[in-house]
Amino acid sequence: MPDRTDTAERVIAPVPRITIQAFCETPDVAAVIEAAAEDRRMLKAHLKVQMGGAPAAAEAFRTAPTPNVLVLELHGGRGNPLSQLDALAEVCDPGTKVVVVGHVNDVLLYRDFIRRGVSEYLIAPIDPVAMITAVSDLYAEPGAEPVGRTVAVVGVKGGVGASTLAHNLAWSVARDHATSTVIADLDIAFGTAGLNFNQDPPQGVAEAVFAPERIDANFVDRLLSKCTDNLSLLAAPATLDRTADFGESAFDGVIDILRATVPCIVLDVPHVWTAWNRRLLIGADEIVVVAVPELASLRNARNLFDLLRQTRPNDRAPRLVLNQVGMPKRPEIAVAEFCKALDVTAASVPFEPQLFGAAANNGQMLSEVQAGNKINEILSDLAAAILGRTEVKRSRGGMLEPLLAKLTRRKAS
Numbered sequence: 259m260p261d262r263t264d265t266a267e268r269v270i271a272p273v274p275r276i277t278i279q280a281f282c283e284t285p286d287v288a289a290v291i292e293a294a295a296e297d298r299r300m301l302k303a304h305l306k307v308q309m310g311g312a313p314a315a316a317e318a319f320r321t322a323p324t325p326n327v328l329v330l331e332l333h334g335g336r337g338n339p340l341s342q343l344d345a346l347a348e349v350c351d352p353g354t355k356v357v358v359v360g361h362v363n364d365v366l367l368y369r370d371f372i373r374r375g376v377s378e379y380l381i382a383p384i385d386p387v388a389m390i391t392a393v394s395d396l397y398a399e400p401g402a403e404p405v406g407r408t409v410a411v412v413g414v415k416g417g418v419g420a421s422t423l424a425h426n427l428a429w430s431v432a433r434d435h436a437t438s439t440v441i442a443d444l445d446i447a448f449g450t451a452g453l454n455f456n457q458d459p460p461q462g463v464a465e466a467v468f469a470p471e472r473i474d475a476n477f478v479d480r481l482l483s484k485c486t487d488n489l490s491l492l493a494a495p496a497t498l499d500r501t502a503d504f505g506e507s508a509f510d511g512v513i514d515i516l517r518a519t520v521p522c523i524v525l526d527v528p529h530v531w532t533a534w535n536r537r538l539l540i541g542a543d544e545i546v547v548v549a550v551p552e553l554a555s556l557r558n559a560r561n562l563f564d565l566l567r568q569t570r571p572n573d574r575a576p577r578l579v580l581n582q583v584g585m586p587k588r589p590e591i592a593v594a595e596f597c598k599a600l601d602v603t604a605a606s607v608p609f610e611p612q613l614f615g616a617a618a619n620n621g622q623m624l625s626e627v628q629a630g631n632k633i634n635e636i637l638s639d640l641a642a643a644i645l646g647r648t649e650v651k652r653s654r655g656g657m658l659e660p661l662l663a664k665l666t667r668r669k670a671s
Contacts, residue, residue, distance in 0.1 A: 271405040271517075275302045276302075278303055295307070311332065312339075315346055319350060329389075332359070339360065359381075377396055406520045406523055407523070407645070408523045411526060414562060415549075415558055418555065419581045422618070426623050435642065436488060438520055440482065442526065446463070446500075447496065456622070462492055464500070473515060478515045522645070540570060547559060547562060582607070584609045610633065
């Protein structure tokens with residue numbers, strides 16, 4: 259029978275717009291399925307939980323169409339589960355997928371379920387992630403590559419350097435970890451990714467957002483600007499000719515396309531609080547929160563962490579990056595105290611205005627300006643943690659490395 263012990267660590271594809279009905283026999287299983295319905299990956303699905311098990315399901319579907327997915331709890335001690343399935347098959351539509359939650363760990367019974375067309379068999383007790391994974395896997399294409407991981411980077415206030423760190427994090431994922439990556443600048447009016455990567459593409463994310471009816475894989479591919487072999491940019495226009503009053507699901511289409519084709523998508527999320535911004539954060543596979551060590555940042559970070567922990571109960575906590583640590587003459591909250599208040603650990607990025615200023619003015623990444631800087635190692639370690647890799651291969655940079663990297667980048671563009 260399938261092993262679900264690793265579901266919390268893997269990337270789970272969002273469940274598509276389907277109908278799901280669950281018929282349970284025990285309150286515990288019903289509560290787990292109801293909790294799964296609140297998960298971010300179930301956002302598009304419509305799920306209804308009822309009690310009564312297989313008999314209630316058979317009665318309900320005598321006069322009503324069956325859903326896309328039927329979740330059925332079968333208790334081994336309460337009647338013959340195979341005969342209950344047979345009775346249900348008489349009223350079940352052919353296209354309905356069936357997930358059975360059982361209480362008996364029996365290989366022979368599992369094989370009988372599969373022979374009767376059951377799509378998945380889970381053994382109680384289950385958790386919400388196991389249920390979400392089971393439904394998600396029903397709609398994964400055979401032989402498809404693993405779905406892309408979305409990493410949302412957001413600052414708790416303006417001026418904390420979240421965009422710069424997002425761009426350099428994407429660079430590190432692509433270069434240090436040889437992973438195909440897209441950096442998506444979602445700040446339509448004031449985005450800086452084009453400047454930081456020294457790119458001025460004629461099209462970008464705005465074309466996808468303002469023309470959702472045109473979105474498909476080929477259309478999105480044409481919007482991408484190539485930065486290196488492994489890194490592409492979905493730029494923001496950084497113009498004020500149109501406002502950014504988007505609907506809540508404005509970015510869903512383009513992100514779904516990217517997740518299906520690119521292993522890692524770094525979302526440079528602007529510091530605003532709108533319905534679409536909130537949806538992007540809650541829906542991301544990983545969240546990196548950027549703050550500086552002062553009081554307003556701590557307050558905002560606490561509010562954001564509280565919200566994300568409440569709305570993402572089945573995900574790891576956001577990762578915290580404290581930027582501009584050690585700014586001269588600025589009273590600061592100690593890193594340890596900042597982390598203690600949020601009950602997290604943090605990656606601490608020192609205040610180095612010359613390095614960041616030179617990179618910004620030259621349209622370069624930090625590692626291109628100064629390959630051996632400690633900040634590059636910090637970002638590479640963060641990238642490794644996000645990708646689930648524990649070992650980071652470090653090359654010994656020579657004096658010509660920044661120049662060679664710049665020449666390679668110009669050639670690629």
